[in-house]
Amino acid sequence: MKIKIVFMHRKIGISIVLWLEMTIIGYTQQIDSLTFAGAKWKSKTVTTGVVCHTLSIDLFDAPQKLYYVEVDTAYNRVVIDQFEWLDKIKSVITKSNRNIVAAVNGGFFDTKTKRAVPVHFIKTRGILHNRKWGGAAVAVGKDDRITFENWNGKDSLWQASFEEVMVAGPMLLLNGKNFFPELNNSGGRHPRSCIGIRKDGSVILLVIDGRRKKAAGMSFSELAKVCLWLKMESALNLDGGGSSSLWVKNKKTVNRPSDGIAFIHRDRKVCNMISVESKDKNE
Numbered sequence: 001m002k003i004k005i006v007f008m009h010r011k012i013g014i015s016i017v018l019w020l021e022m023t024i025i026g027y028t029q030q031i032d033s034l035t036f037a038g039a040k041w042k043s044k045t046v047t048t049g050v051v052c053h054t055l056s057i058d059l060f061d062a063p064q065k066l067y068y069v070e071v072d073t074a075y076n077r078v079v080i081d082q083f084e085w086l087d088k089i090k091s092v093i094t095k096s097n098r099n100i101v102a103a104v105n106g107g108f109f110d111t112k113t114k115r116a117v118p119v120h121f122i123k124t125r126g127i128l129h130n131r132k133w134g135g136a137a138v139a140v141g142k143d144d145r146i147t148f149e150n151w152n153g154k155d156s157l158w159q160a161s162f163e164e165v166m167v168a169g170p171m172l173l174l175n176g177k178n179f180f181p182e183l184n185n186s187g188g189r190h191p192r193s194c195i196g197i198r199k200d201g202s203v204i205l206l207v208i209d210g211r212r213k214k215a216a217g218m219s220f221s222e223l224a225k226v227c228l229w230l231k232m233e234s235a236l237n238l239d240g241g242g243s244s245s246l247w248v249k250n251k252k253t254v255n256r257p258s259d260g261i262a263f264i265h266r267d268r269k270v271c272n273m274i275s276v277e278s279k280d281k282n283e
Contacts, residue, residue, distance in 0.1 A: 032059050036229045044251075047101045047278055049075030052248045059226075060183070062216035065209035067246050067255045068230065069102045070202055071276050076101065077144045078203055079275045080164040082124045083116035086269040089247045093275070101249045102276040104205040105193050107168040108239045109271030116271040120167035123159065124272075136171035138195055138236050138274075140164040146197050148174055148234035166274070172196075172224040172235040180221035189217040191244035191258050195274055196227050196235030204232055205274065207246040211258040242268045 041053040049072030057064055071078065083092060086109070093100045110117040120134040133153020139162040140146060150171050151158060159165045171179055172194060180186055191210035197203050206227070210217020218226070220237065227235040242259035245267055256265040 032225075033229065035059065036226070046248050046250070047076075048280065049073075050101050050248075050276060050278075052102070052251070052254060054254065056214070060216075060218070060222050062189070063214050064218070065215040065255070066206070066226065067209075068204050068206040069104075069246065069248060069276070070204060071102065072202055073144060073146070075280065076276050076278050078140055078146055079277055080106065080122070080124050080138075080140060080166050080272065081275055082118065082122055082127075082129045082272045083270075086114055086116050086271060088267040088269055089245055089273050090252055090267065092273065093247065098275075099278040099281065100275045101278050102205060103247045103273045104195065104207060105239055105243045105245045105268075105270045106272035106274050107166050118271050121153065121159070121165065122167065122272060123162070123165045126163050132167075134167035134169055136169035136236055137165055137167045139166075146201075146203055148197065148236055150174060166272070168236055168238045170220060170237055172220065172227055172237055173232055174234050176233055178224050178228060180224040183221050183225065185219045185221075187220040189219055189222075190240050191215075191217050191242070192223050192240045193238040193244040193246070194223060194227065194235050195238060196230070196232035198231050199233050203276075204230060204235075205246060205276070206230070206235075207244050207255045209244070209255050209258070211241075212256075215256070238274075239270070243270050245270070 039055055039057050041055045043053045045051050051070045053068050055066045089103050108119040118130045120132050122129045137149050137151045192208040194206050208218050209215035245257050246255050247253050257267055259266045259268050
């Protein structure tokens with residue numbers, strides 16, 4: 001009898017602890033949501049239809065540094081670029097002679113070679129660079145429309161209709177569905193990059209700094225929450241860590257890549273990028 005009573009007391013005790021934890025987590029999320037909604041971003045227009053926003057804020061019980069570029073696709077187009085050799089985004093843009101006004105690092109790549117070898121499926125300008133499928137993709141159509149897909153790699157017809165496809169992941173949001181609804185340490189806290197889209201069609205390139213005292217970085221669930229707060233309908237995680245880099249015209253790299261030492265930040269050489277080109281030929 002005593003054993004049963006002790007067991008019941010333990011179950012009740014565990015239930016109370018779990019309830020308290022859930023209550024605290026829910027309260028913390030609510031506070032974070034209100035804090036984010038009232039945050040004062042520093043915003044600067046890069047060109048017509050492109051605005052860069054930066055923010056220093058305490059979120060998820062940690063200091064955070066956020067940067068995102070908001071793109072109006074009526075005046076700009078999104079392009080997926082695959083490099084021949086590993087290179088820094090700003091170097092590729094300088095040599096490109098194109099109207100690129102913003103860019104973010106792309107998918108995962110082989111770090112053991114100087115050649116730009118992507119880990120997953122990628123297609124640019126209709127040219128296939130890697131056939132290995134992954135769990136999620138972003139694609140750009142001939143009409144410049146952006147599409148997100150949780151792709152198992154078996155439906156070849158899906159990618160065939162697009163000129164440009166990049167597999168990365170995981171998918172954070174898809175058509176309003178959050179794939180990481182429970183706030184936790186999924187994937188650990190690291191610098192993050194992602195691309196997302198809002199209901200009105202505007203594209204968001206988002207980078208989170210991390211691995212330093214004043215910028216903790218985010219887990220996948222925390223990043224997904226921020227994407228929701230920024231009103232994205234779909235969002236795909238890109239390569240993160242030291243690769244996370246956001247470039248804008250006339251301001252170069254706006255974030256502080258984690259490969260830097262002390263006050264000096266160093267852009268990592270990457271394999272590919274997602275760039276934004278102005279449709280204005282005079283840009």
